[in-house]
Amino acid sequence: MTNYESKPRRLRPRPVYERLDVDPALANEAYDSSCVLKGANGEASLSWPCPIFVRQGADNACSEQLAATLVRLRRELGVSSYRSHADSSASESRSLAAGIEIVPVYVNECFQPAKFHHAEQIELQFFQGVSEPNSRTVGHQSRFTKQRWIPQMPCDISSIDQLSRRVEMLRQSSDQQSVLVGAAIAACSIYDDVRYIIDAGFDYVTLLTHITGDMLTSQSLELHSVDSAIASATRAIHDSGRKGFSLLITSPPTRASQAIEWFSAGVRAIGIDATLQQGRPSSATYSGDSFGSFMGEYGRQPTSGLEWIYDAAEEFIDALVSECRFVGLESLRHLYPG
Amino acid sequence: MNGTVELSLSSICGARLHHAIADALLSQQQFASAADTGAVAIRIIGEGAPHFVGVGLSHPNPIDVVGPVGDYAFCGADNVDVTVDGDAGEFAAHSLRSGQVVIKGSVTDSLGSMAVGGLVAVYGSAGARAGICLHGADIFVRGNVGAEAGFRMQQGTIIIGGNAGEQLGKRLQGGTIYLRGDAVSISADIEEQRLREPDRLKLGLLLLKAGIKTPSGKDFRVFRRRLDS
Secondary structure, eight states: OOGSSSOOOOOOOOGGGGGGOGGGGHHHHHGOOOOOEEOTTOOOEESSSSSSOOOOHSHHHHHHHHHHHHHHHIIIOOEEEEOOTTOOOOOOOOOHHHHHHHHEEEEOOOOOHHHHHHOOOEEEEEOOTTTTOOTTTTTTTOOOGGGGGOOOOOOOOHHHHHHHHHHHHHHHTTTOOTTTEEEEEEESSSSHHHHHHHHOOSEEEEEEEEEEEEETSSSEESSHHHHHHHHHHHHHHHHHHTTTEEEEEEEESSSSSHHHHHHHHEEEEEEOOHHHHOOOOOSBBTTTTOOOSSSHHHHBBBSSSHHHHHHHHHHHHHHHHEEEEHHTTSSSGGOOOO | OOOEEEEETSSSGGGOOOOHHEEEEEEEEHHTTTTTOOOEEEEEEEOOOOOTTTOBBBBEEEEEESSSSOOTTTTOSSSEEEEEESSBBTTTTTTOSSSEEEEESSSSSTTTOOOOSSEEESOOOOOOTTTTEEEEEEESSSSOOOOOTTTTOOEEEESSSBBSSSTTTTTOOOEEEESSSSSSOTTTTEEEEEHHHHHHHHHHHHHHTTTTOOOOSOEEEEEOOOTTT
């Protein structure tokens, strides 16, 4: 048993005699919580202002109100998010303090060049999109089950060479120099899947250990235990010998210190949809739910705004930064192994 | 035609072809006004079969590529009129949206996969899985096609002028396959149907569009999804 198979290491807080440089007056200054994702060739890299992302645009249908909230999270808090299904336009220009807009591509989705023109990060989803009909899921669409996230290969790909050329094609389709191409896969056969993804030339993997449904519901699915998923994935990355390959996970940390433990174990960024969902006030629900008929579905509008999503994200980031400061971490980058 | 603009693939990145064409047209004043009218011919000299030529290209002017192209040529192209005077690699015209791509040589595997619209014509032969997951485009291959042509095809038409390999139409869900020659084996997912007048009309039109002058489509057999499947 080697270190990478063990549990995430505990952080050793800095002793007080090492904190001579800490000026209490600086405590309110901006904290460097950025993280860097590196490309497969070691040249390209992308800096995220905050190691937090939200998958709502990719996993669920996104209302205009939610899309606006995600844009606000990106611009004001630096939380990265996914472009929603309906939006096929090119990415808007962003400031360095804003989060990344990740462009998702689904396995059996036709290539739409306009989506990728200025994309900084493209992610191939190894499962079907929210709007794609599937003979296996017909009749189960309204249910929130694991059915949709069954890992599957693109229908026209039959070898790893073909997949690596598809990755290169996606990379070439953007005019950004440092575009990263990643893979999102439900945590299932983690070691083998991560090795395959690394060998195919992806830059990073997003492991869906926890899937969150619509923000206005309490739907969520636990696919895999986070700690064992991190251990398997980091072991696969280590065994592949690939330097700089990043691991992203989606799971709700119960406390900020747990998120820091995951970072120290090799996770580069965390999807916090479930954490945000837990911050939903009781008044935030669909107005049409009580009718229980198709007419109820017709006018599904949230009864209150989505301000609470912003508040919950801000609260989580504040807690994370406070925890980092408390244990004496100069920046989050100091946590990442390698 | 108002004139011809010539570009060399040795000096430009194939995936940035749309930028290179736009820059070339803008840099030559006499073509700037005709750039969007389709009145200027674009001639591209290829070298060494570069990959990803014309990915995401959308351009109304006729484009003539002299020489072979590599994988993913004209992938996701929209509103194009392209002629490739040479061979093409895997996934040629993948996800084609509209327009036509004519390849005068042969192509390797997965021709026109997931293509949504437009016409892909190949005057040589095609490798395995031609028209895989076809979403509505028309594919014409003058020569032979490899195994599993029309695999998981959903909509559209595949016209095969020569012979087909094993498992023609495997897991086909929709669309039509016209075959002139023989197939090594035909998948149980499709069945031969009687060639009707609409089929003949459609064949004639598509063959004309692909640049093939043939009196009728009488020599072709038509295959569609098995009705009881």
